[in-house]
Amino acid sequence: MIPAWMQKKEQFAPPGDGGAFAVRSLKALGGLLARVRVQRGREGRLRLPALWKLLLLLALLLTLSLSRQPLLLLALAALVLGYASTLPPGELWSVLKPALGAAVLALLLLLPAMLLWPEGRGNNLILAGKVFISIIMVNLLNRHTPWNQITRALRQLHVPGVFVFVLDLTLKYIVLLGGLMVELLTARGLRAVGRDRHKYRSVGGVMGVTFLRSTELSRQTWEAMCCRGFTEDYKGL
């Protein structure tokens, strides 16, 4: 028999509730993690084996990070942007957006140094430029190479299997756990109908459940892999 209060219609005026900063921040973080998605990796114009692409990327990154020549930086920027310009507009923007964001962040972090030491401004600008180009290059590889080919290339480069395995699972579960966090916070939001005096307790609960779930997922994945004959030697497809 349902209780009497459940049979009545209630008039409810929600009281104001401040301090939702922690909840909003955590939800934004979860949303960001849920969007960290490894691209399916369609073949681009540069039809090279994944191993070559990976080696080319590593060589370019190494050159970029070691060089202090603005001319080389400009040449690399021209090369990378020239290749990126062959992408359709929507895809081009999704390649450029994170790189621009990271470059702006790098500039902000370098701002105090640029103000305190004006003669080093050129070097600081080169650094921000290097961040911009590096991220575009990594993004292009990610977009134009299927993830399983990247893991295979890593194995061909004799990167330890356990490292590839951890990298693979981490990327997969970052997305899952980000999604889980967003769902839990959504569920919390649906029942947070008034003033929550214990906001940090419930936010802590969401983080706790996410942590427990991550432990459980990793254990279950390990067990499932062992059941299917995994012998700690990770081979990409």
Next chain:
Amino acid sequence: MALIELDNITFSYAPQEPPVLRDFSMRVETGDCLALRGDNGAGKTTLFRVLNGLSFPQRGQYRFDGQEITQAWLKKPAHAKAFHKRVGYLFQNPELMLFNATVREEIAFGPRQMGLSKDELQTRVEDCLALFGLEALAEKAPYHLSGGQKKKVALAAVLALNPELLILDEPLAGLDRGSRSQLTELLEELRQAGKTLLLATHDDALCRELGAELLEMTAPE
């Protein structure tokens, strides 16, 4: 005035993806009981997300009790809270609803924010625990309960808010036979008490016993 009015809503998760709901219309009066049926991917859960103000259609209108529910309207916390107090939503996966340290705290989470007196809050929590036979689990962590127990706790937590509209996504899935008949009886009582019920279910017996109106959903082509 209808409690829920959906006029030709179209929703897709991304601009380049095909719509999950296309020109979908529906009208639900207060006290109605409606069961949605359809294959996987027919858009039941998406429809529930729209009805809860978690997703917003790209085209068409959604009105709840005469008020158009839009992203802009729900941005105001007072509106969102008043709306969510009236609409209770049981997720298909109840695990995603439980984040408190104990079952008692989980159930108390919503009503504690309603400005009830300590005695009223206590009564509400005890009533909900008793309604689902959860008294023995009151101090346990919801995370460590079985799937069926989690579903009961999640539903108890939703009912503790005493919503007018209950949206239940597969309410009987994962429950044992005893719990299924207990929950069916409870839903019948809630219906008699004037609550509006919206269910996604493949359980014909439940639809029959509740006398639910059936709505078949198909994925848009």
